[in-house]
Amino acid sequence: MTAHLIDGKAFAAGLGDRIAAGASDFAARTGRAPGLAVVLVGTDPASEIYVRSKGRMARKLGMESFEHRLPADTTQEELLALVAGLNADAAVDGILVQLPLPSPLDSRAVIEAIDPGKDVDGLHPLSAGHLVAGLPGLVSCTPLGCLMLLRETLGSLAGLDAIVIGRSILVGKPMAQLLLAENCTVTMAHSRSRDLPEKVARADIVVAAVGQAEMIRGEWIKPGATVIDVGTSRVLRDGRTLLVGDVDFAAAAERARAITPVPGGVGPMTIMSLMHNTLVAACRRRGLPVPDLDG
Numbered sequence: 204m205t206a207h208l209i210d211g212k213a214f215a216a217g218l219g220d221r222i223a224a225g226a227s228d229f230a231a232r233t234g235r236a237p238g239l240a241v242v243l244v245g246t247d248p249a250s251e252i253y254v255r256s257k258g259r260m261a262r263k264l265g266m267e268s269f270e271h272r273l274p275a276d277t278t279q280e281e282l283l284a285l286v287a288g289l290n291a292d293a294a295v296d297g298i299l300v301q302l303p304l305p306s307p308l309d310s311r312a313v314i315e316a317i318d319p320g321k322d323v324d325g326l327h328p329l330s331a332g333h334l335v336a337g338l339p340g341l342v343s344c345t346p347l348g349c350l351m352l353l354r355e356t357l358g359s360l361a362g363l364d365a366i367v368i369g370r371s372i373l374v375g376k377p378m379a380q381l382l383l384a385e386n387c388t389v390t391m392a393h394s395r396s397r398d399l400p401e402k403v404a405r406a407d408i409v410v411a412a413v414g415q416a417e418m419i420r421g422e423w424i425k426p427g428a429t430v431i432d433v434g435t436s437r438v439l440r441d442g443r444t445l446l447v448g449d450v451d452f453a454a455a456a457e458r459a460r461a462i463t464p465v466p467g468g469v470g471p472m473t474i475m476s477l478m479h480n481t482l483v484a485a486c487r488r489r490g491l492p493v494p495d496l497d498g
């Protein structure tokens with residue numbers, strides 16, 4: 204392997220220290236800690252783990268964590284009523300509804316019900332619109348984390364060719380907008396794109412968020428490219444369950460200049476970006492300056 208490993212866990216830990224200092228300063232000024240409300244509907248095991256991690260991290264960094272666990276048969280009306288209550292709660296600065304929601308709940312309508320000022324997941328249409336328009340707003344956690352890792356690894360991204368593979372509202376679409384704002388030339392691709400190997404081979408930056416285990420082959424990667432792997436799929440290999448990304452890591456690491464591992468790359472940044480957004484939302488809501496959280 205020749206690529207530099209982009210250590211998301213270590214970067215997230217450093218960012219966490221700065222967020223904790225910001226949260227402590229916020230508490231000293233306002234008499235209360237920044238508050239994060241996380242809503243989990245149902246008992247999806249992975250979502251349970253993520254929600255627990257979010258609550259634990261919020262408390263570790265000196266924030267108030269409000270966890271709301273609802274049964275899988277919660278109605279749309281009950282969920283919307285909870286969101287309305289959180290919107291009105293002065294102690295809550297950020298609201299996150301863990302996705303995916305159990306069927307038949309309508310996640311779009313729930314996201315649209317969140318006060319955009321508390322939309323720490325950056326998924327409200329107003330947050331997405333602000334990103335496209337280049338206005339300040341809250342940015343979806345995983346793409347924000349990817350961008351921080353890219354800046355840390357490459358410095359300026361201006362003029363670089365980037366490809367984002369995947370077009371979800373959670374990752375692909377906001378990621379492409381963030382890269383455009385950094386003056387990259389961005390190609391948006393997806394599972395049905397034609398000639399994907401050729402498109403990937405032209406990119407200085409590859410962000411793989413397509414949700415298919417090891418779909419991006421190592422030989423597609425341009426020598427010297429930087430690879431950010433958002434995927435997390437569990438696969439059975441030699442009788443063992445392994446967590447793998449959307450990129451064939453071993454082969455890609457022979458060609459790339461830098462690459463994120465799975466686990467330990469983008470994942471830890473998703474949770475830390477949520478903490479970042481909660482502090483930012485808290486400061487904005489109280490009219491306080493947002494601390495400089497860059498390293």
Ligand SMILES: Nc1nc2c(c(=O)[nH]1)N[C@@H](CN(C=O)c1ccc(C(=O)N[C@@H](CCC(=O)O)C(=O)O)cc1)CN2
Nearest residue numbers: 253300301302303324344345466467468469470471473
């Ligand atoms: N409302 C939201 N729902 C979901 C989001 C989100 O950003 N907002 N993202 C994902 C899940 N997610 C956080 O919610 C998340 C996924 C993965 C990780 C992580 O740290 N992964 C580890 C591996 C963990 C493992 O062993 O399974 C890693 O990559 O190192 C954190 C958060 C979907 N839902």
